[in-house]
Amino acid sequence: MSTPTHPLQIRDYRLVWLARFASVAATTAMVVVVAAQTYQIARTDYGYDTKQAAFLIGTLGLAQFIPFLLLTPVAGLVADRMDRRFVGAASSLLDLLVALTLIAANTLGLVSLPLLFVMAALHGAARVFIGPAISSIVPNVVPADILPKAVATGSIAWQSASVLGPALGGFLLARGDALPYVWSAVLLSIAIVGLLFIKPLPLKPKSTEPPLRQISEGARFVWRERFLLGCVSLDLFAVLLGGATAMLPAFAYDVLHVGDEGLGLLRAAPALGAALVALFLAFFPLSRNVGPKMLWAVAIFGAATLAFALSKSFPISLAMLALLGAADQVSVFVRGTLVQLNTPDEMRGRVSSISGLAISASNELGEMQSGLAAGLFGAVWAVALGGVGAIVVTAAWAVLFPELRRAKTFAPQYRHVIPKEGSVP
Template structure:
């Protein structure tokens, strides 16, 4: 049974503190870099489609490598995988720094570096998800998920704001700051002492490569949670269009763009801190569906708004609702998967996450190029609300799921 007093117990673990700090710093670096990348691309191309292509370039490696990345996370030291991946992302930051220092450079190197970032993250994400359950006691796991998410989301608040301010001093400053943070994250993960190895060395076969997909398909609750989050964020993701809103709709510039990108994380971190101290004890599935529906409504309000305060407020609500969905999905996936399979299951989960984020950015950018940014966001929000209603009928076990973490280990 989950102990109410265990909300902050995970922080008593030295390894979890290192992990927590690394998550914050890598998230900070990623958000700083995303602000600089989005503004740099749009400033050079003035194209919504170009913004979408950056998201597509980051997503395609995760899709292409999904079966391999999970298998790697289940065969090798997860700490070393994560550390190496963040070092590679730091290398990409160095490349973006060089591009920013060359105003006449073409856009294609940016897409190539986005592919490198996507490739590194496609290996880092399954290893990160698989490592976390081994750093805390089972009774503290649900709260550890929320604390872990709070580290990422807190960085998502600070990162865009810092990135927007740094961009005022020039794009090279943005990418230099990201480079330093990624390197420090790699060092902290390398200092974690335990939890790096999977429970067994898995022989590479077609069956073992597909094991994660088979596992998820056989569990409607997990499949429903992952796919609901996928389609909700895929349709309702407006973050790719924030540079357009900042420049052409709200007219608030790069500093305003940083505030807009931070707003969803403000809601998300507030919700994650609440969930860390007060893990969901009942009605978890129904709460998730309600949060996704409200996520869609907040997206519609943001899409129609021309007032900065209303736009920021709707993004805060959007972020809080998304945090509930992330919390439920991540807890279900990690708590109910055997350690020897966590890498492969996490890899499939990461593809869904990447599809909802990076592919969602491409979908939003492409749709905005066809019908305009405002209609694209509104249509996406309405689609999210429709998906929530449809999934409630398709996955009743998820809708009626009460407790997230069972007393019996996976």
């Protein structure tokens, strides 16, 4: 059998790709619609003004983050010690139950703010397990020499689904409140089947160490490796400050006045820019000066966020969102490849969960930060200040973590040896 030169030549990788695409298309549609319904109910049923409603959709991000924070240490250990296929499938099943609940609630006219917040929290709990599980499967089914292509090709699944999911979610919402959740339920079912059809993965050696010690190993490894710490924390703080997506319902309904379908397009625009970059990187992956390119990409992300906030034109707003998505994809590609190749396999689940926690913190806590700022200054200035903050963070990290500036290739750079089972550190 010939050696594969591209990950899509590998059956199990194609199944991972399908599961990732279906899951992301489903959940991004749900997240957009839940936020839209939260904003609309706050404005119509509760009589909130635009600042109060914007603050409420910020707290929706907090509802998703709390279970993510509490369960992340357990999720990483589960991904390292249990069959990652089943962990991903079970997590997708929980998201499927969320979708079915919201189908019923919208059909029966029982949608309320408390229900939407509870469903958001359950979605956060599901996401904390599926992320480390799926990302940790890829290095087990793809040779290391084509792993950068696998990361970029996986990003195509993620980003193209992130274009389709929100756009179709907004389109369906304009035609029926339950329709986006029906779409999500079908796709989540496909994701579950795809994960279960992956061939059995290599068995993990049973550990004699206490679970809490195993959990702490992942955190200690990331903390000791300044290179990994710099990669993970850059995304955490830059996107925490620079996230514009949380405020998109406020921009769609009260700044740009483009309604449900406009909201879907706004939410899909960053993913469209990211998908185009991911498609390019899948065939022409970066290989030189990867660290500096990641830093420049995050700086461009901040500048595009600032430009979006100040725009009053729908086409220009779409263009800026696409640009920030493209820049973010370069950062995601570089960071994802560096984290996977700079982590030993026995630690990948735990390190991926820590990276996932940073991503969730940057997204969900970023929504909370944007909501608080919007409550004080309005949505426009909240997003503008966040864009400036992302630029400042990038400059600071270039100084605080010179390892990132010096990263010329994806070659592994971790220095510390992981203690063997039962050994004394």
